[in-house]
Amino acid sequence: MSFEQLQYAVASHVATITLNRPDRLNALTRVMEAEIRLAMEQADADPGVRAIILTGAGRGFCAGMDMDELAVLPPDDIRAQQWMRPYDMNRRADYQTRYSYFPAIGKPVIAAVNGAAAGLGLIMALYSDIRFASKTAVFSTAFAKRGLIAEHGIAWILPRVVGQAHAADLLFSSRKIAAEEALGIGLVNRVTEPEALLEEALAYARDLAGNVSPRSIRIMKRQLWEAPYQTLGQAIADANQEMFLSIQSADFKEGIEHFQQRRPAAFTGE
Structure with a gap:
C-alpha cells in the first residue's frame, strides 16, 4: 500500500511509520490521520511485523492538527463515523475510537519523538506503549491555548502516565516541556541524542522482535x-x-x- 503523507517500511520484523510533512512539523491532516490508521492496521495484520515504531520526518514528531484544517473543521467531524469504526471486535469499546485504537493493536507501538509533540501529536505518543525522545523533543498539550478542551481521552490517559498533578499542570497551562522534564515526570521512557533516537528505538524494537x-x-x-x-x-x-x-x-x-x-x-x- 502506498501513502501520500507518511512513509511505511518494514525491516527485521519492525514496521516504521514516519509522518511525512516535515515542512509543517508533521501537523495532522485528515488524510494523514486516515493513513496512520491504515498503516497501523497493515502492520498489525502482517505476520512478519513484531513491533511498530511511530516517528516523524524532519524536526517535528507531530505539531498537532494543521491549523489550516482546524480553522475550517466542521464541529460534527469529531463524531464522524469514518473515524469511529471498530478496529477489533474482540477488544473493549474504549480502545476503538478515533485515537485510542493504538492499545487495540496486538503489537508493541513505540513512539520515537524526534521534535515537537503537541496536541494530537502528544495524544498519539500517550496511546503508544513506550516513548523514546530526542533531547530536542518538546511536549505540549496545547488545547487550552486554542480554546479547546482535553480531547480524545487525554484527561484519562495523561494522569495514568504522569500523575494527576502533572496532568493538571500540563493541561491547564499548555506550557511546553523539554525532553529532560518529560523524562523526570515519566512522560517518556528514555532520552537520546538527536542523531541516535531512531537507531536506539530500532534496536529496542529489534530486541523485542527477536528475543521475546x-x-x-x-x-x-x-x-x-x-x-x-x-x-x-x-x-x-x-x-x-x-x-x-x-x-x-x-x-x-x-x-x-x-x-x-x-x-x-x-x-x-x-
Whole structure:
C-alpha cells in the first residue's frame, strides 16, 4: 500500500511509520490521520511485523492538527463515523475510537519523538506503549491555548502516565516541556541524542522482535491496557487463565528449549 503523507517500511520484523510533512512539523491532516490508521492496521495484520515504531520526518514528531484544517473543521467531524469504526471486535469499546485504537493493536507501538509533540501529536505518543525522545523533543498539550478542551481521552490517559498533578499542570497551562522534564515526570521512557533516537528505538524494537515471544507481548499488552478497568481479583483471574493457555503454547515450549539448548530463540507467536 502506498501513502501520500507518511512513509511505511518494514525491516527485521519492525514496521516504521514516519509522518511525512516535515515542512509543517508533521501537523495532522485528515488524510494523514486516515493513513496512520491504515498503516497501523497493515502492520498489525502482517505476520512478519513484531513491533511498530511511530516517528516523524524532519524536526517535528507531530505539531498537532494543521491549523489550516482546524480553522475550517466542521464541529460534527469529531463524531464522524469514518473515524469511529471498530478496529477489533474482540477488544473493549474504549480502545476503538478515533485515537485510542493504538492499545487495540496486538503489537508493541513505540513512539520515537524526534521534535515537537503537541496536541494530537502528544495524544498519539500517550496511546503508544513506550516513548523514546530526542533531547530536542518538546511536549505540549496545547488545547487550552486554542480554546479547546482535553480531547480524545487525554484527561484519562495523561494522569495514568504522569500523575494527576502533572496532568493538571500540563493541561491547564499548555506550557511546553523539554525532553529532560518529560523524562523526570515519566512522560517518556528514555532520552537520546538527536542523531541516535531512531537507531536506539530500532534496536529496542529489534530486541523485542527477536528475543521475546510475540504471543507473550500480545497477551501482556492486552493485560496492561485492560487493568485500569479491573479489580485486583479480576486481573489475577485473567492472568491465571492466560497462564493456563500459555503453558500449552508453542512459544512456551520454545522458551524452555532455546534456554536449555543455549541457542537464539525462534519464537513463532503461536
